[in-house]
Amino acid sequence: xxxTSKTLLLVLGIGLxxxxxxxxxxxxxxxxxxxxxxxxxxxNANNLQVRRTKLNKGLAETDxxxxxxxxxxxxxxxxxxxxxxxxxxxxTTSELRSEQSQTNNFQLSAxxxxxxxxxxxxxxxxxxxxxxxxxxxxxxxxxxxxxxxVTSYLNILFADELIKISQQTRDLTKQQxxxxxILFDAGSVAENxxxxxxxxxxxxxxxxxxxxxxxxxxxxxxxxxxxxxxSQEFQIEIPEIPEPDQDxxxxxxxxxxxxxxxxxxxxxxxxxxxxxxxxxxxxARGGYYPRLSMFGSLNTFYSSARxxxxxxxxxxxxxxxGFMNSEGTDPFIIYTPASRIESYEYFDQxxxxxxxxxxxxxxxxxxxxxxxxxNVQRAKLQQQDAQINADxxxxxxxxxxxxxxxxxxxxxxxxxxxxxxxxxxxxNYSNAQLRLNAGVINTVDFNIIANSYRAAQSNLSQAKYxxxxxxxxxxxxxxxxxxx
Numbered sequence: 001x002x003x004t005s006k007t008l009l010l011v012l013g014i015g016l017x018x019x020x021x022x023x024x025x026x027x028x029x030x031x032x033x034x035x036x037x038x039x040x041x042x043x044n045a046n047n048l049q050v051r052r053t054k055l056n057k058g059l060a061e062t063d064x065x066x067x068x069x070x071x072x073x074x075x076x077x078x079x080x081x082x083x084x085x086x087x088x089x090x091x092t093t094s095e096l097r098s099e100q101s102q103t104n105n106f107q108l109s110a111x112x113x114x115x116x117x118x119x120x121x122x123x124x125x126x127x128x129x130x131x132x133x134x135x136x137x138x139x140x141x142x143x144x145x146x147x148x149x150v151t152s153y154l155n156i157l158f159a160d161e162l163i164k165i166s167q168q169t170r171d172l173t174k175q176q177x178x179x180x181x182i183l184f185d186a187g188s189v190a191e192n193x194x195x196x197x198x199x200x201x202x203x204x205x206x207x208x209x210x211x212x213x214x215x216x217x218x219x220x221x222x223x224x225x226x227x228x229x230x231s232q233e234f235q236i237e238i239p240e241i242p243e244p245d246q247d248x249x250x251x252x253x254x255x256x257x258x259x260x261x262x263x264x265x266x267x268x269x270x271x272x273x274x275x276x277x278x279x280x281x282x283x284a285r286g287g288y289y290p291r292l293s294m295f296g297s298l299n300t301f302y303s304s305a306r307x308x309x310x311x312x313x314x315x316x317x318x319x320x321x322g323f324m325n326s327e328g329t330d331p332f333i334i335y336t337p338a339s340r341i342e343s344y345e346y347f348d349q350x351x352x353x354x355x356x357x358x359x360x361x362x363x364x365x366x367x368x369x370x371x372x373x374x375n376v377q378r379a380k381l382q383q384q385d386a387q388i389n390a391d392x393x394x395x396x397x398x399x400x401x402x403x404x405x406x407x408x409x410x411x412x413x414x415x416x417x418x419x420x421x422x423x424x425x426x427x428n429y430s431n432a433q434l435r436l437n438a439g440v441i442n443t444v445d446f447n448i449i450a451n452s453y454r455a456a457q458s459n460l461s462q463a464k465y466x467x468x469x470x471x472x473x474x475x476x477x478x479x480x481x482x483x484x
Contacts, residue, residue, distance in 0.1 A: 117289030
């Protein structure tokens with residue numbers, strides 16, 4: 001996580017990300033000029049990386065809901081319709097039959113978990129912590145894209161300032177060239193003075209073009225972060241950036257770290273994942289406990305081979321023939337009461353054949369290929385990994401803050417030095433103009449002094465933005481809002 005001054009921006013988060021609403025349309029203000037707040041809000045709603053993180057949050061919410069739903073009863077229904085040929089067991093009478101028939105059954109069953117080794121409770125807590133961690137990931141992703149936008153915004157502002165410096169330098173060179181041409185026509189100076197200034201003017205034109213290209217590249221980078229098509233009409237608001245203080249009050253790295261470790265979403269997410277991993281270990285250990293559940297079912301049957309039989313009083317019918325001896329020479333007839341047979345209707349059979357049952361199921365784990373033991377060991381390792389990740393995040397944060405503090409001090413010194421350099425270069429340039437007009441120095445010496453003056457202007461502008469950025473880095477880690 002230790003980064004250079006540019007990549008350091010990616011770990012920052014600022015209040016703009018939370019205070020601005022998501023924009024669902026291009027140029028929310030409608031005036032054709034994007035403010036920093038509008039760009040941040042639009043990116044938080046439309047950047048693909050942020051949207052992917054929000055999808056992960058939706059998945060985590062679904063997992064949490066499902067873990068809560070797992071405590072509800074499980075209810076299922078089933079039905080089958082069979083065509084029977086040959087020998088089969090009639091489900092309505094449990095008789096063995098050998099005829100063609102059709103059977104139908106319906107069943108409704110339910111099961112309620114009573115005790116599952118605390119796995120369901122711990123699973124809910126685990127998913128709650130996982131969801132909280134992903135919510136911090138969403139904030140972290142929004143902070144990342146926000147800082148990338150701020151970086152592009154600053155790059156555009158810096159390029160605009162370079163364009164102004166380059167344009168002013170070119171105008172001065174053009175004025176000097178026009179004046180020198182008049183002197184050359186009057187025979188006061190040699191032709192090489194004109195040629196030198198013309199060469200310098202061409203160099204100034206190149207510097208101006210380079211500054212404009214740098215601005216266009218920064219504008220393109222910002223439009224890409226916003227997922228907008230490239231447009232020459234894209235413009236940003238130009239805020240006033242005050243001159244940095246030359247003697248800022250900077251907190252020590254340890255003081256800034258103590259504040260940052262309590263506020264950064266990335267640190268909170270890492271800590272929440274440690275807690276979630278601890279609950280995952282409790283879930284795995286729950287596999288050692290017995291499981292108790294309650295169940296019940298309701299079923300009914302129909303058979304086309306079943307009928308209704310009603311006895312007829314006083315009426316008997318021969319049923320079978322028997323024999324009085326083993327040789328089969330003394331036959332007799334057995335008579336049984338006669339019966340009236342009626343069709344047993346479909347819905348009547350379903351209504352009359354309802355069966356119910358209710359009970360408890362106890363499952364005691366004894367030996368299951370040591371799966372529970374392996375799950376516990378795996379959960380322990382994952383917990384240790386989560387703790388190491390949290391320690392790495394803290395260590396990287398400390399190193400980043402220490403680097404940011406050193407960079408801020410160095411940038412402050414560079415700004416002070418650049419300001420003194422510009423003051424001296426400006427005086428030297430003004431004096432060189434007077435001496436050139438008086439013919440004391442030639443154009444070559446003047447161009448050298450002019451280039452030094454232009455370099456001093458560029459150095460001061462660059463130091464100004466770098467120093468401002470370094471201070472904003474420390475402001476962020478202290479929980480302060482970043483604005484221009």
